[in-house]
Amino acid sequence: MHSAIVTGVSHGLGEALALDLLARGFRVLGIGRTSSERLAGDGYRFVPWDLARIDTLGDGLAPSLATLHAERPAMACLINNAATVEPVGVLGTLRSADVLRSLAVNLAAPAALSDLFCRVFNDDAIERRIINVSSGAAQSTLPGESMYCVGKAGLEMLTRSLAAEHSSDRFRAITLRPGIIDTPMQAFARSRSRQELPSVDLFKGFHEQRQLVAPDVVAHKVVDRLVLGAVDHGRTYSYAEL
DSSP, X not given: OEEEEEEOOSSHHHHHHHHHHHHTTOEEEEEESXXXXXXXXXXXXXXXXXXXXXXXXXXXXXXXXXXHHHTOOSEEXXXXXXXXXXXXXXXXXXXXXXHHHXXXXXXXXXXXXXXXXXXXXXXXXXXXXXXXXXXXXXXXXXXXXXXXXXXXXXXXXXXXXXXXXXXXXXXXXXXXXXXXXXXXXHHHHHTSOTTTOTTHHHHHHHHHTTOOBOHHHHHHHHIIIIISSOOOTTOEEEGGGO
């Protein structure tokens, strides 16, 4: 039996990943503020949690991870997928509270979950894998989405840190840049004004040129290649490599 922990399962890639994993017989623990109505069945559990609540995340989610560990899966995979594109706006116009929430959801929560995962699944009897879902924004500046870019850049360093600190052959940490996916985040970005989001034309172009890929297509490739396939510890994978 295999287990997976997926954050951000209300829609988009997180929902698609959870559905694909369930179809393959995984036990899936979904984490987020809400869950998708499409996710159900004996193999699915959901823990409602606002990932901006960093101060109590470890204690709040530890029992659910401990339950997974007690079932002694052959493999356990944490997919840090949840993210927020907000706040949108150039530096000098943002509210401190919005900056804090963005970095909490996009960076601090994945770091805290990774720490908890390593603490709970701390023996080589179980194959372990952490997949941090990043973006090309980790290396390419998107004016008006500075906090998203900063969070994703930090997330990729989290992967490298995990690889440097955990050298067991039974543990792998990787980063995924999943490409341009047809999600509500993309729709939100292209609906902004140019003043608020100077890079809005980029997102409009993705849509107009039909470059957006359906979440279920991406999810199926991710599970095949990165969840179940052999991977290089600490590496960043792009959608083109799946």
